[in-house]
Amino acid sequence: MISLYYIIALITCLYACMIAVYAIGWRKQQPCTEVEVSDKYKVSVIVAIRNEAKHLPTLLTQLQQQTYTHFEAILLNDHSTDESKAVFDSFCDARFLWVEANDYGKKAAIRQAVTIASGSLLLTTDADVTLPPTWIESMLKAFEQCRADLLIGPVTMHSGTVFEKLDYWSLEGTTIGSAAVGWPVLCSGANLAFTAQWYQKCVSYLHFDVPSGDDMFLLEATRKLKGRVCAFKDKQATVLIKGCSSLSSFFRQRARWAGKAPHYTDTGICFSAALVAIMQIVSIVAMVMLWWQPYSLFPIVAKCLVDSLLVGQVARYHHQMPLMWAFPLMSLLYPVYVLIVLVLTLFPIQWKERTL
Secondary structure: OHHHHHHHHHHHHHHHHHHHHHHHHHHHOOOOOOOOOOOOOOEEEEEEEOOOOOOHHHHHHHHHOOOOOOEEEEEEEOOOOOOHHHHHHOOOOOOEEEEEOOOOOHHHHHHHHHHHOOOOEEEEEOOOOEOOOOHHHHHHHHHHHHOOOEEEOOEEEOOOOHHHHHHHHHHHHHHHHHHHOOOOOOOOOOOEEEOHHHHHHHHHHOOOOOOOOOOHHHHHHHHHOOOOEEEOOOOOOOEEEOOOOOHHHHHHHHHHHHHOHHHOOOHHHHHHHHHHHHHHHHHHHHHHHOOOOHHHHHHHHHHHHHHHHHHHHHHHHOOOHHHHHHHHHHHHHHHHHHHHHHHHOOOOOEEOOEEO
16 A cells, blocks of 8 residues: 555645646746748648538638738548538639648648648648638738747637636647646647648658648657657637537547547657646546545645646636636546547547547
């Protein structure tokens, strides 16, 4: 039993140190300074489309309203079965290009788009997001300043339940914070920037046999190839995503995100993911042991405090501190939530009318 206490204490300390480092990184990371960019740089915006007819009007309108106008938008149609093409055809803009996918899946669609993109910089996003009018301009400025091989743009959740927002803010804080300390472990395909040349270098590492992971496998490939990864905070470049429409869709989404983890091979990413998962198991064990061992309160309290340090900073940045009232309760429920997600990854997942 003594050995178990030592193991729990060790895992808790490792986890607390890791999250504290991410929190320091988040605090350290600042918006990019003003960089002059001219329209000599052509930007290619890549969006993989599958049954997005209801989202396309908003997406295309937001692209038309961008302050940086020297861009092309390549919409790769991944065999949509709805009215997406008809919606696209109603927008008369020479900068928009509709391309039928040769293969299946988002990753294959992005790969095809890269081969036809003519921009000096490639940006990826999703069809169901909200883009600020300064998005392209701000991403280009950040890319010019940091000269990264892979630029991780800011993404946050603007609608959804309190639990969803707190959960996503932990991911957002980890994304920005880990990159700031030179140990990037997360990113989102809703806001990435890279060149076609760099993407082609990474192609052999992107696991095209795995349906999801267009973003994380690109990050892993960049780390393996010793490329430069940068992330930044800037509300003028922040892409907004929506919460899930139901509890079941929420768990399916998180299971889809977690389902690609077994294919990770990068030591840093694997260590971070494993430590987070193990800490949830430790928390559950500690909750059970609390009935006869008061010292088991230590990992529970330590985890809550260090997590709140990271999530609280993100909430403050978005002026959402009132939502932190729910964080202690979320901290208790989170290990169970992670366990459910891990179990769901063992079963087939339905996503956009396909089984993953």
